[in-house]
Amino acid sequence: MKKVLINISLLLSTLFVFNSCVEDDFNIGEISAPDNLSVETEVLGVSEEMPNGDGSGAVRFNASASNAMTYKFIYGDGFEEVSADGTTTHNFNENGVNDYTVTIVASGTGGASSNMTTTVTVFSNFSDPETKQLLTGGSSKTWYVAASQPAHLGVGASSGENMASPTYYAAAPFEKAASETSSCFYEAELTFSLNGEDIVYNQDNMGRTFFNVDYTSDFGGNGSEDQCLDYDTSGAKSVSLSPSTSGLQEDQTTGTVINIAGGGFMAYYIGASSYEVLSITENTMHIRAIPGTDPALAWYLKLTTAQGTQEPEEPEEEFETEFEELAWSQEFDEPLDTDIWNFEIGNGQSGWGNNELQYYTDENAEVVDGNLVITARAEDTNGFDYSSSRITTQDNFEFTYGRVEARAKLPQGAGTWAAIWMLGAIFDEVGWPATGEIDIMEFIGRDPNHVLGTLHYPGRSGGNADGGETEIENPDTEFHTYSVEWSAERIVFLMDGEVFHSYANTPDSPFNKDFFLILNLAMGGNLGGEVAEDFQQSSMEVDYIRVYQ
Secondary structure, three states: OOOEOOOOOOOOOOOOEEEEEOOOOOOOOOOEOOEEEEEEEEEOOOOOOOOOOOOOOEEEEEEEEEOOOEEEEEOOOOOEEEEOOOEEEEEOOOEEEEEEEEEEEEEOEOOOEEEEEEEEEEEEOOEOHHHHHHHHOOOEEEEEEOOOOOOOEEEEEOOOOOOOOOOOEEOOOOHHHHOOOOHHHHHOEEEEEEEOOEEEEEEEOOOEEEEOHHHHHHHOOOOOOOEEEEOOOOOOEEEEEEEOOOOOOHHHOOOEEEEEOOOOOOOEEOOOOEEEEEEEOOOEEEEEEOOOOOOOEEEEEEEEOOOOOOOOOOOOOOOOOOOOOEEEEEOOOOOOOOOOOEEOOEOOOOHHHHHEOEEEOOOOEEEEOOEEEEEEEEEEEOOEEEEEOEEEOOOOOEEOOEEEEEEEEOOOOOOEEEEEEEEEOOHHHHOOOOOOEEEEEEEEOOOOOEEEEEEEEOOEOHHHOEEEEEEOOOOOOOOEEEEEEEOOOEEEEEEOOEEEEEEEOOOOOOOOOOEEEEEEEEEEHHHHOOOOOOOOEEEEEEEEEEEEO
16 A cells, blocks of 8 residues: 655644633523633654654644533534544645644533634645545445444454454444344445545435434433434535554554544444544455544444445355365264263353353253254253253364364254354463464354354454354255364365355464364354344254364
8 A cells, every 4th residue: 555645834823712602591500611721732753854743644632621521623624523531633634735723612511612723734645545446446335334244333442452453342243233223323325436536425324323322412312322313414525534643553454544524424423533444455344433522442343335244255266175084073873972072061251251141051962863952942040041052072172273064054043142163272271362263153043144254363352353254045944064174374164165264374373283172052142142032942953073184
């Protein structure tokens, strides 16, 4: 990605226009106008060689006032921003030397506010033609929320070691479709078009906007939860691109920020109009923004050009396995061999770390007519509403590299979460995700048309895991084959012999040591979601599981 850096000549006027306004409305509580409003500014990256900045084009503002609750910055270039603590950084990106009058509005209680202005003079010449091309497709391109992807919406820290991923919360696939208060989130159509050399943005949300809880009361909502509210976002808005100043590493971001004028935003209203592009391809985009009410947080959003789904990766050529010799198998023609399989009993810590709702027993897994059948039931079990089983080969069968193949029929019903997976054998020593996790197959009943294949490792775990998905037909009535090809060079996920996700293995990854197998059927939890009210029982049936080396 080629970029032309920016040189800035910034002159801050010493004259500030300051005025204070108070509304005479005795029904809105105590009126307290902010006073002593002031602002400090800093051109980032000033050095002897670059006295006007490091080429980032960024100016940092730090406003303060007594009795201020929020600060609004109106930059004079069509962009504005709300900051809870008065600190913000803005990039002035119009090419050439331009003067901008920046207005800072400090808001207090009872509708009172104070404002001041300052003038900045800026020279900019930033360019990122690659992102512009991918964003617009060279003419016009429409993006949608990648609803079927884990962590399509998430929240994490805005600074520190883990600010590249949503470590605090990650939405499960289609999570926001379950409630009428949030279902409009997936309907937004985000279109970026070229008008000459300029980028124009138009968001069609069908007249309904998904608002963060901090803003719902401002737009007629209840102020207690995220809500879809009547708010039309149609209408063209100008877009500029600017360099990132977040401090993310080069391998964590493209280094480019999308700025939407006129208070524009993407799909979820958080009081932000600037989005850092963490990654972008022809069909996928991962972005990050800092909300207006809490600068300590960062919100993350995954977008796709296919409405409601993430397009699966296509293999470049027909897949050929490198593992042909059968090294180990379980055909389930006889009763379950407990010398190989361990039953894990209970609900674990915090629902096995996923807020799962079931209690695992040694009675919900049995061999029936040549198949291992793991059944989840709606029944009171040791204080939990559901029972099921989870079995592992830990300490009994562990291996490094090979092709694992399982033929299975999957459960049905919203809330079911079936998995055939592996954990690093040193799990008890190093913990998760340091030990590594290979999810050969995951299936969630409320999305019966897809199966997932996923890797978890340091830096890519939980809602930010490294995974893919593929479409499936009749998963609960027909057997399908789920496989993973695991070597020192690659890890490849397949369903019925077709590749849908791959990973380039490296010597530094946790995927170069012994792993053990796990089969389980969970209920609810972070990925399983809300259980259907009429759920009684459902099963995962496994015909066989084989390891080739």
